Amino acid sequence: MANTWGYGAMTNHFGDIVGHSKAIFVIGANSAVANPIGFKHMLQAKDRNNAKLIVVDPVYTRSAAKADHYLRIRSGTDIALIYGILHVIFKNGWEDKQFIEQRTYGIEDVKKEAEKWTPEVASDVTGIPAEQIVQIATLLAKTKPATVVWALGITQHSVGSSNTRILPILQLVLGNMGKKGGGCNIIRGHDNVQGSTDMCNLADSLPGYYGLADGSWKHFAKGWGVDFEWIQKRFFEPKWMNAKGFSLAKWYQGVLQEEKTYSSSPIRALWIQGTGITSMSQTLKVKEALDKLDLLVIAEPFVNEAAVITDKKDDVYILPACTQFETEGSVTATNRSAQWRSKVIEPLYESKSDEQIMFEFAKKFGFYDEFVRGMMMGVKEGKIQQVKKDFVWPDDASDEIARIIKTIGLDGWTAKRLRKHQENWHMFDPITLEGKGPMKGEYYGLPWPCWNENHGGSPILYDVDTSVKEGGMGFRNRFGLEHNGVSQMADDKVTVKGSLVQGGYPEITKDNIEKVLGITLSDAEKALIGANWKVDYSGIIEKKCMEKGVAPYGNARARAIVWEFPDPVPMHREPIHSPRTDLVAKYPTYEDQKNNFRVEVKYKSEQQKQDWVKDFPTMIVSMRVVNLSGAGMLERTSKYLSHITPEMFANIHPDLALSYGIRDGEDMWLHAPHGTKIKVKAHHNVSVTPDRICLPYNFAGVFQGVDLSANYPEGTKPYTIGESSNIITNYGFDIITQISEYNAGLCRVEKA
Amino acid sequence: MSEMARMKFYCDDKRCIECFACSVACAEAHELPVGISRRKVVTLFDGVEGKEISTSIACMHCTDAPCEQVCPVDCFYIREDGIVLHDKDKCIGCGYCLYACPFGAPQFPRDGAFGHKGSMDKCTMCAGGPLETNSKEERELYGQNRIAEGKVPMCAAVCSTNALLVGDAEMVSDIYRNRVASRGKNA
Ligand code: SF4
């Protein structure tokens, strides 16, 4: 997504779906279960707009049960389906030619690839009838605006980063971008996932998607009031500052070193704060790595199952972190809007808030002053400097974020404003997000980019029919000025409403600002201005841009070719463990990857090691249950929620189950290609076809048939425990992001 | 609410997604023992394409409540607003009401742990029972009395899709009628 048009976030919002969408194409998302309140908006759109709901999923989900059209897809073939749809669209000339011509780059290459994907070819790969592909293509072409909705069912594949490009491409071809009721609405699965993504709690970027280049570190060093060299010295060698760290998906190889790693040292200590360890794949490897660590520290409100699955006896520490109800601050909703939350009660017992734990930690390690100084900084006379001697939590933390994070336009997100939105939420329209009365001119939660303290936020990204001041903009200029001699700026005819600069323009820098905006800077301004809009603490670039109705990040073309990726246009590639050996030959996966996130990753060598489907004939599809989230460690401590799913199970078609002699409610073993197995209850269910089973990933506490109850510290065992499905999640990772291939894989069923 | 108000539940099965919010919130609010469901969420034709349907069921607070008619000790009483309640001190736990009830609303304890909540338990539409309003005793035996506090019953308040409607029968049918009327009309 970000590689297509600049930002990788939901472009529109739920209210907009209710208000304007005429068709809703949901793929790789089961919102009825994962986001019930979000799903309400789709049901309201059905009721109010007669919107057509299309659900694409390998199993007949609760969301599918509400759909007007259900497409049963084979896992891992989303790209083939979309090409099938594009084929029909192009063949009939239904593409939005003007949009493509004026606001995109590289669609020709997509068209060429789509030519191969007749509905029949796409049908053979996806398992969806050809007539249904034609029907849905026709519906999407004739029903505008249509929105595309997805979640983890799209990202969690070895081709995840191509999946997340082919769907934006579909919307570009249909001309649904930057429109009310259109857009790509990626739904985040948990509270504040957008916030933690924006803060880049990741191994490959500083907060705000700044990346790891020296320039980015320098920007942060300034904002934090510390020397760049001081930060640099904290690394083993300077070069590691710019290298991606280990990812959450494969960190265990940093300990085990069974696959080749590229790091300054093996991992010896692990600190876990806020992630369920059993929600990662390759759980057996995770366990082995935990066993081998020198030190394991867990800071969580509930006992993280890392402490339970490991046999490690010494040097395991569990620190009680308090819950969100015992803290205060801002969170970010799936639609890029902020929400301030108040503390309901003081932290219970000896538990501490996350930031308190980090403060104590920083004190012990001797860098507390540097750690908190960013909160005492401010911009005075156009310069960033320390402006006070103390800080107030959490307001000064929020203000620090607003001061530093310019890439996604958090400039306007000061604590004061966010608090005001919380206090006045009744003054906002739930469909348009527009404020009324004293809140007029602002959108609820100031969806980013929110360019400055007077800006009202941007509810719909890339909408050129709205002025920048009111939240409009073109696509972001992020990939250079030209490619293969073709300008990446939007066409001359694409002038953002109210802009004094005609047509497309590049992102604004110190060097081009005078030329692009047609202004002359004073010497004083020249002395203060930062190198570009992303690092300009003086605020001059942003201010001058607003005066001209210009978005600081440019007005460019969305690109369908990502030239730095292994597949410049998205290509269908079979999952690492595919049930279709014939198609593996035709659509093989990537060559093995030497080093991504400091570790090598197997692709072709694993995919073609053997004819997997012979021994593992059944597809695995993962699912969520509505009462549990993530690893379920929080919800399984609630007796009422536990009661809904008292045990781990898999949905299995009666025909498949009975062919193994497994009756409804009996135990069965599921074996994975990498030699692991889990024992779960068989639930006869026809939401799955006989070629696949479907199982929730929200359990832990039983490991390959062994009950780990004894490993829970006294009094902490949840009401329900069960096998973690990730024990059998197959080997496989996305080529770019390294996210695990949770949603395509194989297994063998056996009567227990 | 007018004098003629009659409180009713309605669950729109085109909306209900079996999220269990209503039944879990009910259990939490009234501190019910696990296994006693004043409100149940059911899915019929689970997984069957084009047929699957989910809905949430509790006591429907019938106008001519069959439970009231068959109760041998006359423990049921119907409030002016139509809410059907019963007196747990009178109830002998015979189970006649369960036979009479078309919705399986009356719940019976499975073990002694439930004893203190009386013999039969069912949805009160969050209106408590015959004991002193909002007293500790009422709360323990019948759960919260949200109606007395002017609040919406818990289940409908938390329904994630607005499937579950509650209130004066006329208002409920107005909301539903509008929803149905606009369905497919592009309104
Ligand atoms: S318990 Fe059953 S019969 Fe009695 S009012 Fe409720 S739904 Fe009607």
Ligand code: SF4
């Ligand atoms: S809360 Fe609403 S949608 Fe969820 S199960 Fe209950 S009635 Fe259905």
